[in-house]
Amino acid sequence: MIGQDLEDKILRLLRECEGNILDDEQLIATLNNSKLTSAAIQGRVREAEETERSINEARESYRPAATRASILYFVIADLALVSPMYQFSLAYFSRLFKTCVESSEQSEDVPTRLQILNDYTTDFVFRSVSRALFEEHKGLFSFLLAASIARHPSAGEVSEAEWAFFLRGPPAAAAGNASGIATPAARRPAWVGEVAWRALCYLEGAVAALRGLTAGVAAGPDAADWQAWHESDEPHLRPLPGAWEASLPASSFPRLLLLRALREEKLSFGCTQYAAARLGASFTEPAPWTLEEVFGDTSCKTPIIFILSTGADPTAALQRFGDRKGWPMGSRLHLISLGQGQGPLAESIVKHAAGVGDWVCLQNCHLAESWMTRLEEKVDELGREGSGTHPDFRLWLTSMPSPVFPVAVLQNGVELTNEPPRGVKANLARTYNDFSQEVLDSCPAKPMEWRRLLYSLSFFHAVVQERRKFGPLGWNIRYEFNASDLDCSAATLRMFLDQQGPIPWEALEYVVGQINYGGRVTDDLDRRCLASVLRRYISPRAAEADGFLLALPGGDYTVAPGGAALEAVREHVRALPRLHAERRDA
Missing domain, CATH: 3.40.50.300 (P-loop containing nucleotide triphosphate hydrolases)
Incomplete structure (x- = not known):
């Protein structure tokens, strides 16, 4: 704009000039001013270009954070293929990412800041999205996050061949030389099926980390250990034989491919282990949400x-x-x-x-x-x-x-x-996550008995819901027990403790077992079973002392101490074993 004004002024003076141009002092001054202005403009242009380069370099140094954000977005965008209710817009994700940038810990060191931002963003997005997912899909989501991060070219840890094998198994032409992979000299051991052996042969040629696998499985010094690993109840938790354990840690994708080839029925558990090793245990056990924390969003x-x-x-x-x-x-x-x-x-x-x-x-x-x-x-x-x-x-x-x-x-x-959480531990966690300290303090007449029996009643509620997943072995008819049954039973328990001297056990068992929960039960044998299960949890032994054993398999399932505050009870629940339910499902 300034240059244009000077140009117009010079042209006007030249047009109006009469006689010798060198005698026109105003014109000479204008030309000198134009020269100085031009030099200043050129200097500012160079400064602007240098500033732009500096900004671009600074922006480029944060590209890994943008890459991680794009990976996360495309994973959650694909969740709509799992259920039509899983819909997340780009605007919603942008708000999440902006929150992460503003809320995460700051650091002047760029690599440190990138690591903090990537970890915080991954965790925050997982927690925000997983509260919208059903339990059966949360494990899939955590695995997709871990696998997508590993598959991205910036990581380069999972090749397209490895991912294709994970999804579809070995190609049909992988036997013999049709795929370009020579058949191993080792003979198939009797305990390995033909399909599994073909998968191992393909993996040995396609995955560099599995070179020499078939020879070790068939006739190596660890052959017996490979058979024991293959026949174990929980191969996803058992160490690999020999040096393979060190070369294929839990965070290694080829280890997951090995499990798919030999024990495909355990692959879902292996995916959970892989996600935990890659991202952290919190990604396989998402904390239950509360309306208080959701309300802030x-x-x-x-x-x-x-x-x-x-x-x-x-x-x-x-x-x-x-x-x-x-x-x-x-x-x-x-x-x-x-x-x-x-x-x-x-x-x-x-x-x-x-x-x-x-x-x-x-x-x-x-x-x-x-x-x-x-x-x-x-x-x-x-x-x-x-x-x-x-x-x-x-x-x-x-x-x-x-x-x-x-x-x-x-x-x-x-x-x-x-939805009802899966597993006794998750069910108890959801129940006590919804409770407040006021609930634990709401029975001043018998505070210790109230807290112990409330925990025991919550455990009973979790058990009757868990029994449904065992089909006819749990209940002859599938009953839809829900949180309202627990609320009504807890109110009844509080009333009896407040208004009665000695606890009326028979009346309490009848109201809870025959009315609140039993009102849904139509089968006589199921009603008898319900009353028997309830009698174990609502009993004088559960109310009188801490440490009452609620479940027979181990000493971990005990009543929380009667004097414990709410956070201490939640910590008691978090200490319960998680894999117990998985082993039953297996």
Whole structure:
């Protein structure tokens, strides 16, 4: 702009000049000024170019963080192929990544900062996304994260051939020379199947880390150990024979390929071990979420979506949370069960609540298929600038997995799965994660007995839910026990302890076993079994002293100390064995 003005002025002076140009002092001064300005501009251009190079170099040094973020995004974007309810938009992921950049520990050293940022981002994204996944898919998600990071060219730890073998096994032409891989000289041992031997032959030629594998398995000094490893109940936990253990640690992908070739039925457990070794144990045991921590990620423009499963009902937990936050049900928390003809009523209540800052929970959205388009429009209206939505307003939605649920609502909301956790440990962790210290202190008449029996009752609740996965061996009929059964039973237990002198054990067993839980049971033998199981946990021995043994296989399953605070009880639950349930599943 300055150069253009000078050029125009010089041209004007030249046009108006009369006589000798050298006698025009104004023109000479303007030309000198133009020369100085040009030199200054050139200097500034060089400075700008140098600054741009410095900025680009600084930006380039942080490319590994951008690479890790892109890996994470494409993994969670592909989760939509697993379930139509797993929808995460780029805008949602960008918010997560921005939070990670701002919240992670700072460091002047770039390599240190990159390591901190990558670790923090991976962990934060995993925790944020896994709370929206069902239990059966959390292990898949953690493994995909670990494998995708290892497969990326920046790591180069997993080749395309290795990944193809993991997904599809050896190619059909891998036997003999048809694939370009010579058949090993060693003969197949009797304990190795033909298909498994063909897979080992292919791996030996395709994976450098497995050179010499077939000779060692067939006739090497460790041949007997290989057979013992192959025939063990838990090969994924057992060390590999000889020097192979050192060369193929738990974080090695070829070790996983070896398990796939010889013991494919244990591959899911091997994937869990691989994810734990690569990313950390926290990626295989995600901590249960609480509404308190989730609430901080929400806003009046962000719906909270509970993805339901059979036997799970978040209503009681939402009601308790509303009471703690000052939004009691009926006055400031409004529940509407959607169905035929409920759409207009729901829309009017949402409109009113959005103006005054109340909460609205629309239940069973999957049953109102015809109203889902209007729900999408309503959520879009609430999220617009200038919509006048009260900052305290929250919209809670519950739905079973359904392809009719609006994708835009899922992508713009905070998703939470609500299902009975898998395993006694996870079930107890979820129960005590929902409790507060006030719950443990709510029975002043018999505080020690209350805390012990509450833990024992929670353990009973976990056991009756876990028995369902064993089919007819657990219950003749699959019953949908849920959190409301535990809440009612805990309220009954508290009432009997507060209002009675000696604990009325027979009445307590009858109300809990025959009414609260037994009201769902229709088979006589199941009712008898339920009463027998309950009698072990609701008994004088469980109430009178710490350390009562709740399960026979080991001393780890004991009642938490009666004097323990809430965090101590949670720590007691975290110390319970995790692999016990896996071994039963195997």
